[in-house]
Each structure stands twice: as C-alpha cells, then as structure tokens.
Amino acid sequence: MSIKLTTQAYCKMLLHAAKYPHCAVNGLLVAEKQKEKKKDSHSTPILCVDCIPLFHGTLALAPMLEVALTLIDTWCKENKYVIAGYYQANERTKDFRPNQFAEKVGARIAENFSEAAMIMVDSTRFTMGCYEPILTIYDHHENKWKCRDCNADCFEDWCEAQKITSALLEGRSYESLIDFDNHLDDLRNDWTNPEINKSVLHLC
Amino acid sequence: MASVSEMYDVTWEEMRDKLRKWREDNHRNSEQIVDVGEELINEHASKLGDDIWIIYEQVMIAALDCSRDDLAWTCLQELKRQFPGSQRVKRLAGMRLEALEKYEDANKQYDSILQDDPTNTAARKRKISILKAQGKSAEAIRELNEYLEQFVGDQGAWHELSELYINEHDYGKAAFCLEELMMTNPHNHLYCEQYAEVKYTQGGLENLELSRKYFAQALKLNNRNMRALFGLYMSASHIAASPKVNATVEKANVKYATWATNQINRAYQLAGRGTKENKCSVKAVEEMLESITMS
Numbered sequence: 001m002s003i004k005l006t007t008q009a010y011c012k013m014l015l016h017a018a019k020y021p022h023c024a025v026n027g028l029l030v031a032e033k034q035k036e037k038k039k040d041s042h043s044t045p046i047l048c049v050d051c052i053p054l055f056h057g058t059l060a061l062a063p064m065l066e067v068a069l070t071l072i073d074t075w076c077k078e079n080k081y082v083i084a085g086y087y088q089a090n091e092r093t094k095d096f097r098p099n100q101f102a103e104k105v106g107a108r109i110a111e112n113f114s115e116a117a118m119i120m121v122d123s124t125r126f127t128m129g130c131y132e133p134i135l136t137i138y139d140h141h142e143n144k145w146k147c148r149d150c151n152a153d154c155f156e157d158w159c160e161a162q163k164i165t166s167a168l169l170e171g172r173s174y175e176s177l178i179d180f181d182n183h184l185d186d187l188r189n190d191w192t193n194p195e196i197n198k199s200v201l202h203l204c
Numbered sequence: 205m206a207s208v209s210e211m212y213d214v215t216w217e218e219m220r221d222k223l224r225k226w227r228e229d230n231h232r233n234s235e236q237i238v239d240v241g242e243e244l245i246n247e248h249a250s251k252l253g254d255d256i257w258i259i260y261e262q263v264m265i266a267a268l269d270c271s272r273d274d275l276a277w278t279c280l281q282e283l284k285r286q287f288p289g290s291q292r293v294k295r296l297a298g299m300r301l302e303a304l305e306k307y308e309d310a311n312k313q314y315d316s317i318l319q320d321d322p323t324n325t326a327a328r329k330r331k332i333s334i335l336k337a338q339g340k341s342a343e344a345i346r347e348l349n350e351y352l353e354q355f356v357g358d359q360g361a362w363h364e365l366s367e368l369y370i371n372e373h374d375y376g377k378a379a380f381c382l383e384e385l386m387m388t389n390p391h392n393h394l395y396c397e398q399y400a401e402v403k404y405t406q407g408g409l410e411n412l413e414l415s416r417k418y419f420a421q422a423l424k425l426n427n428r429n430m431r432a433l434f435g436l437y438m439s440a441s442h443i444a445a446s447p448k449v450n451a452t453v454e455k456a457n458v459k460y461a462t463w464a465t466n467q468i469n470r471a472y473q474l475a476g477r478g479t480k481e482n483k484c485s486v487k488a489v490e491e492m493l494e495s496i497t498m499s
Contacts, residue, residue, distance in 0.1 A: 187472060
C-alpha cells in the first residue's frame with residue numbers, strides 16, 4: 001500500500017523546489033503499471049520511478065492542470081506508467097501542511113489509482129547536503145489523508161538518493177530542470193527532463 | 205572557482221548590460237545576479253561610474269534572496285555612505301531585516317519611513333509583504349485592499365492581490381482584480397489569459413463561456429500564447445459536453461475546440477522536429493481531437 005521513491009523521482013522533486021525557492025511548486029509522481037493485481041499486492045510497495053514537475057507560482061488554477069493531467073496521462077499510457085502521486089512545496093518555507101488544493105488534486109489522482117500518495121516537501125529542512133529525507137507522505141484512507149513518517153525505508157536506495165541529489169544541487173542542475181510551465185512557455189522545453197535523467201544515471 | 209567572465213567568456217561591459225536587462229525585465233534570477241554582480245563590484249567597480257549604485261541595490265536584493273548576508277551588508281554600507289538619510293536605502297535596510305526574519309525591527313524601520321513620508325508606497329507594500337511572509341493572508345488582503353483604495357493605479361499591487369485571492373480560493377475577487385488590470389491594460393494578453401483561467405476555475409456554464417471568450421481574446425492579442433490556446437480547447441470542449449446547452453451552442457463549441465486542437469497540433473509540429481517526447485504530446489493532442497469529433 002505504501003509508495004517508495006527512486007533516486008530519479010526524489011532528485012527531480014527537490015531540483016524543482018530548488019529552482020524556484022520563492023514560489024510554490026507542484027508535480028506528479030509516476031509508477032510502473034502493475035501487470036496484474038496479485039492476491040497479496042498490498043504487501044509490495046509501489047515504486048515511483050519518475051517525477052514530472054508541473055507548475056511554479058500560482059498553483060490553484062484548474063485549466064492548465066487539466067491540460068497537464070491529460071497530456072501526462074497519454075505519455076504514461078505510452079510508457080506503461082500510471083500517475084501514482086502528487087507533490088507540492090508551499091510558497092512559505094514554514095508552511096509544509098497540505099492545503100485544500102493539494103488534497104483536491106490528490107483525491108482526483110486517487111480516483112484513478114487507489115494507492116495514490118500525496119507528498120509535501122518540508123523546505124525548512126532542505127539543505128545542500130540532503131542529510132535527511134524532507135518529505136511528508138500522506139496516504140488516502142477512507143476519504144481522509146493520513147500522514148506517514150518518511151524515512152530511509154521510503155526510498156529504493158536512500159544512500160544513493162542522498163548522494164546524487166546533493167551532487168546535482170551543488171552542480172546547480174536545477175537551472176536546466178523543465179517543468180510544465182516552462183513547456184507551455186516554449187513547447188521545445190521537454191518536461192520529461194532527459195538530460196537530468198542522464199545525469200542521475202551517470203552518477204549511479 | 206573560475207570567474208563568471210572566464211566561464212562564459214564575457215567582458216565586464218557585457219556583464220553590466222546583462223544586469224541592466226535583468227533589472228528592466230524584473231527577473232528574479234538571484235543566484236545569477238549575485239554571481240555576475242559580485243564579480244562586477246569586486247573587480248570593475250571603478251569602471252562602472254554612477255551605474256554602480258543601482259547595481260549595489262540590485263545585487264543587495266539578490267543577495268538577500270540567496271542568504272548572502274555578507275554581500276548584502278557590504279552593498280548596504282556602500283549605499284548608506286553614498287546616500288545618507290535616503291528613504292530608498294532605509295527600505296533596503298528594512299528588507300535585510302525581513303530576510304533575517306526580524307519582522308518587528310523591519311516594521312519599525314518602515315513605520316519610521318512612513319512617519320516622514322506617509323505617501324511612501326514602497327514602505328507600505330513591504331509591510332504587507334511581512335504579513336504575507338508571516339502567513340497572515342487575511343490581514344495582508346485587508347491591508348492591500350486599503351492600499352489600493354488610495355493607490356488605484358498600482359498594477360503590481362492589483363496583481364499581487366489577485367494572487368492572494370487565488371490562494372484563498374476566492375476566485376470571484378481574484379477575477380475583479382484582473383478586470384481592473386485588463387481595463388487599464390487592454391492589450392496585455394497575459395491578464396486576459398489569467399482572467400480566463402480564474403473564470404474557468406470558478407466553474408459553471410456562464411463562467412466557462414466567459415473564460416472561452418477571454419482565452420480567445422488573449423489569442424487575438426498574442427497568437428502564440430499556448431495557455432490561451434489550450435484554455436480555448438478545454439473551455440469549448442467542456443461547454444460542448446455540457447447537458448445544459450442546445451444543439452447550436454454545442455456545434456459552435458465543437459468547432460472552436462476543433463480549431464484549437466488543430467492549432468495546438470501545428471504548434472507541436474513546428475516545435476517538435478520529431479523528438480520522441482514531442483511525438484507523444486502530438487499523439488495526446490490527436491487523441492484530444494478524436495474525443496471531441498466522436499461526440
């Protein structure tokens with residue numbers, strides 16, 4: 001029932017927040033589509049393999065979010081992915097609780113994927129060294145969002161995630177991160193971020 | 205570490221001109237401003253002439269953004285020395301206190317500016333920013349409304365207020381602020397497009413139709429505004445799919461949505477150059493087209 005994050009997913013989330021420190025940012029997490037529902041499928045954690053940064057600045061408007069969800073949904077189908085989660089970092093550093101908007105988007109994703117997670121980024125603990133995971137993960141239970149502690153277990157390989165994220169932050173890779181907003185500004189901007197994916201692989 | 209001029213092979217004049225461009229465009233690329241500005245100040249101060257003072261101001265604000273209090277302090281001291289007793293410099297000192305989260309001291313600083321000059325808009329707006337930083341959105345909104353009653357022409361303030369309302373999900377009031385902006389800036393496609401987004405988010409058939417009209421207006425003003433194009437498609441297809449519209453309205457909106465999809469397709473083809481990711485987006489757009497023409 002619980003989700004786990006790969007290095008690439010965690011990395012891109014943090015790079016997105018680092019690129020726009022003065023704005024709220026949000027995005028989606030995708031997981032590989034499970035071939036069939038196994039009987040004991042609730043014991044295998046869902047692995048979020050990638051992250052799609054969406055917007056920065058004013059988040060709470062509907063039309064572009066719907067466009068993004070539609071386009072990303074198609075991309076997911078092509079790549080046998082499914083939208084498995086939503087992340088958000090609020091504008092104010094000290095504000096790391098999910099707001100009404102985050103819950104709405106999370107609920108919408110949960111409609112299509114029952115084990116969807118909502119992730120809030122805690123910017124107060126955001127450091128270049130990435131010494132600890134700075135996320136709070138919320139699972140959807142009976143129409144409510146329940147908070148779960150985020151520790152090394154929530155990652156496929158925390159040590160790797162920590163090392164690589166820190167390296168990319170130091171190298172200012174966030175300057176070249178593309179979110180969906182950047183894509184709408186110029187269609188040539190690629191929101192799948194192939195270059196950053198390459199850098200992550202390169203450092204693995 | 206290599207200097208900016210070495211890494212990018214630029215002259216000090218080009219660095220100075222870049223800073224000016226960022227100043228004019230009001231870019232908040234603070235890390236870059238600090239990199240370029242710090243080198244300019246340290247290595248080429250004597251060549252900058254009177255430009256140096258505005259550069260000190262620009263670099264100081266960027267330094268605050270990057271938690272470079274050492275650099276901010278240096279810039280502030282230079283400005284204090286050159287312009288003793290200046291309200292503008294006092295405001296910068298206040299901003300530094302804000303960056304250090306010393307909000308009470310910052311407020312005192314701004315209050316002292318306002319005592320000498322009650323019409324000082326910069327100080328008033330900094331006080332509102334402090335409320336925003338402290339999470340006191342309701343108060344910030346109230347103060348900003350009061351400010352706008354006096355300074356009705358301050359477009360930046362109207363825009364800030366619209367954002368505050370959007371964050372509080374008060375889309376009606378956000379729309380009002382954007383209406384003010386559209387009235388005074390009828391050729392600004394961004395305000396049109398944002399207004400359309402707010403109307404769309406408000407929901408309901410009437411608002412959807414209004415949003416479609418304003419997305420179309422934004423496109424008229426700038427036919428490369430992708431958000432307006434996508435918005436036109438989304439609003440028209442939602443209207444067409446609504447059970448409350450008659451056949452004529454449905455047909456018209458299917459036409460608009462189809463037109464929009466074709467334009468979107470074209471835009472992606474132009475941008476795509478056959479890259480893998482864009483092939484995907486093009487496919488998604490094609491699916492969008494199929495879904496409307498099927499109904």
